[in-house]
């Protein structure tokens with residue numbers, strides 16, 4: 080058991096924070112009353128939330144284990160307003176936390192005694208440059224709204240998180256989000272050309288731009304994935320991707336998860352790069368079918384949803400390769416989606432899988448480790464044993480082509496002692512992932528949620544180097560404190576949650 | 584451990600690099616890091632009295648599990664050697680920068696890329712993780728060996744294009760791809776550069792998915808003809824690189840035939856001849872000329888180039904990059920490039936010198952880059968407190 084070197088700040092009232100989060104949060108020492116008095120001078124009243132009742136809607140993101148009330152929520156519309164808010168926070172020494180749509184899965188947008196700065200009203204598309212396939216957009220633009228805006232030009236924004244109907248470009252930038260099609264098209268960082276950000280001292284910085292290979296350090300790529308700890312992105316220059324001429328979706332139906340995993344390795348060995356390879360296990364299939372009737376078989380151990388795209392000319396050949404690969408892996412049945420309608424339905428089933436699982440149990444907890452793809456069969460088998468050992472149901476629906484697991488632990492928090500089992504199972508999964516040379520998180524981020532595991536992945540020296548970079552962007556530590564990189568010497572055994580009654 | 588005592592030092596292990604850095608730091612003596620030295624004429628020269636350290640002995644390929652489609656190599660490994668290993672198992676690292684002997688570390692430090700970046704991106708799109716020696720001699724790591732990873736900050740991205748000014752890159756991990764069934768190129772003769780440029784912008788906007796679109800004129804064309812004498816005899820060339828399946832290749836052939844009809848003849852290089860073409864690109868950049876790089880939005884570039892009046896020019900159409908070769912003896916090389924920069928900057932672009940002969944007059948005063956913003960100075964001061972890494976080697 081590691082010792083805490085520093086006494087952590089007391090959790091504020093109305094909060095429910097894991098010990099990990101509590102330990103990593105510095106004490107808030109600034110002048111909260113002063114800041115609250117300043118805010119109406121910066122934004123009109125209808126763009127501020129300050130009453131307790133209103134704040135409850137902003138006490139967490141989609142990972143609900145960590146909750147805390149923000150001090151207030153502000154809704155700026157311009158870079159200048161963001162800058163003014165940040166400067167006020169700096170003056171009063173109060174932390175601030177950028178917030179997009181709040182669909183994050185690692186507690187990144189939880190604002191403990193801090194000002195939440197929402198980008199909800201910064202949702203303009205400033206410039207669509209169709210010939211050059213670039214666009215300047217506000218951070219609050221919803222992922223699919225951007226794709227919809229350029230669809231008529233035959234373009235789309237490639238990173239496609241399953242939450243894309245809600246999550247924002249700013250949130251995607253902060254988390255370096257991925258999605259099913261990142262297997263072929265890359266993650267967010269591969270599609271961000273530049274940005275404007277308000278740094279933690281309120282100054283405005285420009286990074287990157289419309290021209291490629293400009294000399295100098297690539298701060299854009301360092302900012303992407305910094306989980307809101309380097310400042311607030313206020314404008315983002317994204318790359319737009321031409322739509323493929325054609326698409327074919329293959330559904331491989333397997334008796335076991337193990338066979339499906341072998342299917343993945345077989346496909347990747349054949350020298351083609353599908354646009355997506357997603358694995359959905361039986362628990363998830365049943366939940367999805369009960370919810371939206373996507374057309375998945377209920378008795379399959381797992382299915383692979385594989386998409387190939389490109390010019391019409393070789394689509395059938397690519398699909399044939401996939402079918403053949405599935406056959407080598409003992410597939411029970413493999414077929415092509417007949418038409419766009421069936422294809423859309425299958426993908427809807429995949430993208431709504433988390434929602435569907437949410438109907439199986441009142442609570443679920445999603446992990447996000449990435450493993451070398453050759454380890455898929457053994458790791459999935461071990462995850463099943465972990466579920467049995469800790470007496471929890473674990474569903475799997477994930478980006479198999481990238482080796483990006485999403486084991487979803489289903490539970491009911493009202494059941495006595497269940498949280499301990501959920502945490503123990505989670506710990507075992509992460510230990511397993513790290514043991515095979517994997518990564519803690521492929522797309523959901525570290526946030527509060529996995530901060531206690533960072534010292535298992537990185538040495539104190541690695542973390543110190545990361546802290547040095549953060550301190551350049553965020554010298555006072557006021558911008559989204561307590562996330563991503565643990566404070567030196569502040570280690571807690573991951574796992575326990577301090578739960579305080581909400582709204583007592 | 585013994586440190587070789589005759590410079591340049593050639594450490595054979597990470598520990599030896601660390602010891603050299605510690606020693607340099609203790610004596611506050613600048614350290615110039617080089618790989619195989621293929622790009623000494625890129626960027627301003629490192630200045631002052633310093634210790635030279637070559638990483639050519641740190642040249643191992645350290646991890647390769649074919650099924651995982653990643654590869655790790657030490658900084659001094661030659662990209663060519665990495666490619667040969669990957670080719671044996673039907674894979675490749677889709678990076679085709681200049682110079683046969685270029686090392687992994689040098690390619691990252693200069694953010695080098697080649698024609699096929701249009702299809703595959705640049706180093707930042709495939710680099711998964713890095714081990715780096717800092718100015719205190721401490722070795723740190725970021726990223727990892729899996730293809731998707733958001734664990735911690737992407738420190739490794741800052742070392743790309745940093746000319747070794749932020750640390751000594753020791754080992755890098757990349758994501759690799761399956762080798763394509765077909766690698767081919769369509770080479771079209773054009774009356775002039777503007778025609779080649781316009782034609783390739785059209786191809787870029789079409790349904791086709793080329794991996795390279797290069798417009799060339801002047802000495803650049805002459806250079807290609809040396810290795811590939813059968814190329815169309817015309818003042819300018821437009822090249823469409825294709826990689827992928829045979830079936831989609833045939834589609835490219837059909838569609839491009841129509842596009843090329845109005846031009847001055849074309850040839851198709853399929854397989855080995857295409858390999859020869861890409862190698863000619865790799866070996867193309869002249870060490871005897873000043874090479875300026877212009878960057879702009881792809882459709883802005885033709886207007887910005889104007890009448891470049893150069894020895895040779897290579898445009899990466901679709902990426903918005905032009906490389907213009909100029910005689911180093913001209914009195915006003917620097918002024919010319921500064922004027923291009925003025926024009927380009929008004930549209931968000933830039934122009935800089937990328938390389939210049941080491942003995943060129945007034946080399947040091949050429950416009951290599953721009954003074955960086957506050958963040959640049961801050962990160963340099965934080966990661967290289969004493970300023971020992973490659974001082975003067977990057978215009979920041």
Ligand SMILES: Cc1cc2nc3c(=O)[nH]c(=O)nc-3n(C[C@H](O)[C@H](O)[C@H](O)COP(=O)(O)OP(=O)(O)OC[C@H]3O[C@@H](n4cnc5c(N)ncnc54)[C@H](O)[C@@H]3O)c2cc1C
Pocket residue numbers: 140141176177178179180181182183184186187188198218239240241242245246247248249250251252253254255256257258259306307308310311312313433434522523559
């Ligand atoms: C059902 C479901 C499915 C999901 N599927 C995927 C998936 O397939 N792939 C994937 O990658 N993720 C997925 N996620 C996670 C989540 O949607 C992404 O992380 C998303 O990018 C978060 O965007 P958001 O706008 O909701 O950000 P928020 O949750 O509001 O914030 C996330 C982080 O970004 C920071 N932030 C927000 N805006 C800015 C800004 N302008 N500047 C700086 N920092 C900012 C916040 O401080 C916080 O740290 C899923 C989530 C859910 C609930």
